[in-house]
Amino acid sequence: MGRKVTIEPVTRIEGHARVTIYLDDEGDVEHAYFNVDQFRGFERFSQGRMFFEMPAITPRICGICPVSHHLASAKACDQIAGVEPPRPANLLRELMHMGQMIQSHSMHFFHLASPDLVLGFDADPAIRNVVGIINAAPELALKAVKLRQYGQEIIRTLSGRRIHPKFAVPGGVNKALSEADRDTMLAPIDDMISYMQEGLAIAKGWLEANQELVLKFANFRSGYMGLVDPKTGALELYDGEVRLVDRDGDLLEQYDGRNYLDYIAEHVEDWSYLKFPYYKKLGWPDGVYRVAPLGRLNVADCISTPLANEEFKKFKAISDGPVEPSLYMHYARLIEDIYAAEHARELLEDPDIVSTEIVNESRTITGEGVGTIEAPRGTLFHHYKTDENGQLTDVNLIVATGHNNWAMSTAVDMVAKEFIDGKNMTEGQLNRVEAAIRAYDPCLSCSTHAIGQMPIVVEVRGPDGELVKRIQRD
Ligand code: MG
Ligand code: NI
Numbered sequence: 001m002g003r004k005v006t007i008e009p010v011t012r013i014e015g016h017a018r019v020t021i022y023l024d025d026e027g028d029v030e031h032a033y034f035n036v037d038q039f040r041g042f043e044r045f046s047q048g049r050m051f052f053e054m055p056a057i058t059p060r061i062c063g064i065c066p067v068s069h070h071l072a073s074a075k076a077c078d079q080i081a082g083v084e085p086p087r088p089a090n091l092l093r094e095l096m097h098m099g100q101m102i103q104s105h106s107m108h109f110f111h112l113a114s115p116d117l118v119l120g121f122d123a124d125p126a127i128r129n130v131v132g133i134i135n136a137a138p139e140l141a142l143k144a145v146k147l148r149q150y151g152q153e154i155i156r157t158l159s160g161r162r163i164h165p166k167f168a169v170p171g172g173v174n175k176a177l178s179e180a181d182r183d184t185m186l187a188p189i190d191d192m193i194s195y196m197q198e199g200l201a202i203a204k205g206w207l208e209a210n211q212e213l214v215l216k217f218a219n220f221r222s223g224y225m226g227l228v229d230p231k232t233g234a235l236e237l238y239d240g241e242v243r244l245v246d247r248d249g250d251l252l253e254q255y256d257g258r259n260y261l262d263y264i265a266e267h268v269e270d271w272s273y274l275k276f277p278y279y280k281k282l283g284w285p286d287g288v289y290r291v292a293p294l295g296r297l298n299v300a301d302c303i304s305t306p307l308a309n310e311e312f313k314k315f316k317a318i319s320d321g322p323v324e325p326s327l328y329m330h331y332a333r334l335i336e337d338i339y340a341a342e343h344a345r346e347l348l349e350d351p352d353i354v355s356t357e358i359v360n361e362s363r364t365i366t367g368e369g370v371g372t373i374e375a376p377r378g379t380l381f382h383h384y385k386t387d388e389n390g391q392l393t394d395v396n397l398i399v400a401t402g403h404n405n406w407a408m409s410t411a412v413d414m415v416a417k418e419f420i421d422g423k424n425m426t427e428g429q430l431n432r433v434e435a436a437i438r439a440y441d442p443c444l445s446c447s448t449h450a451i452g453q454m455p456i457v458v459e460v461r462g463p464d465g466e467l468v469k470r471i472q473r474d
Contacts, residue, residue: 098154
């Protein structure tokens with residue numbers, strides 16, 4: 001019998017999860033598991049409510065990506081109400097979504113990912129965090145704060161709230177944008193882009209300087225999934241069609257998110273509470289795929305904004321097929337960050353953005369809607385069914401982190417086997433396992449559908465199940 005190693009909570013990721021590492025008698029890693037405590041309360045709790053309450057309720061699922069839930073929910077509600085929002089409302093919703101992307105992606109890179117890159121996987125954990133970054137690179141830390149504030153400010157300006165927005169309603173939004181507020185949001189964009197470019201240069205430089213490690217670090221094949229513009233194949237975050245490609249990057253499917261159940265099924269493993277979505281036609285496990293920045297850039301043909309597209313071309317040149325190593329997530333995430341800022345500018349410069357035609361009235365109840373959006377962490381589906389009065393009878397959510405469950409489980413196992421030496425275990429080795437999860441930026445409060453944020457733990461267990469090592473940082 002082998003020993004067992006558990007990592008819980010994994011630090012610097014959002015939510016609650018456990019990594020369990022089993023060691024054999026020789027002290028080598030036998031297998032490592034990534035577990036998330038499942039809590040499905042939310043889907044059940046929503047039943048019986050009126051559908052139009054959902055855009056205000058669902059942001060409570062998560063303090064990290066409330067806007068993604070808010071907007072996916074509103075899109076589902078548009079369909080239930082049988083109404084298309086007017087163009088200005090769609091521009092405003094998309095602008096809010098760009099604010100969420102900028103806030104989330106910037107915070108992830110600078111606060112959660114950069115300590116490993118700038119300070120090192122083996123740095124003292126007491127300083128290997130955002131405080132360490134503030135001490136080592138105070139100007140960079142200040143820029144990170146400004147980026148996060150900028151994204152939050154877009155959300156706050158549009159909805160009047162920084163965290164749980166009440167803005168999108170079935171058929172549109174409930175508040176027009178003033179010209180003064182538009183100008184305030186436009187002014188800092190060039191600075192924001194330059195900060196993101198600085199982050200991207202750090203990520204690229206680090207990946208280049210550490211190629212040997214990067215290629216050994218959770219580098220594996222999978223399919224990929226993300227939204228694209230149906231006409232151009234460009235990266236899409238707010239709307240579009242869902243594209244699935246295989247391990248070679250060849251097209252498998254491109255579909256309307258409303259039909260997600262025709263393409264995606266969820267596999268259950270007895271060691272995990274969180275399900276494993278996969279592409280139905282290839283079956284489990286051949287149909288596994290990855291989402292989020294790496295997934296999206298691996299399915300897209302181009303990016304519609306100039307600076308991000310220049311970076312996208314360099315990214316594509318890394319490999320003939322899909323870019324596979326997990327640590328390239330950081331690179332892809334920062335390209336998307338630049339796109340979000342450039343696209344926010346396009347939206348703000350559109351004359352319709354200050355139009356007061358922001359909502360269309362509905363007079364019907366269709367009884368069903370599926371809202372599909374690219375949350376910062378990947379494709380998010382909100383699927384609602386109602387009775388003829390609009391009272392919810394069925395709610396299904398497939399969240400971004402769920403799609404990457406297989407990828408994170410695989411990454412944890414590979415990194416544990418590659419880097420952990422059970423006879424000479426160091427904190428830095430276990431931190432590499434956590435970094436494999438962090439690359440995917442999971443949002444565990446989302447995936448568990450639990451309300452609020454929870455932490456993660458890492459544990460190592462010996463041949464008789466005895467605890468060898470345990471990490472639980474704040
Ligand atoms: Mg679900
Ligand atoms: Ni979330």
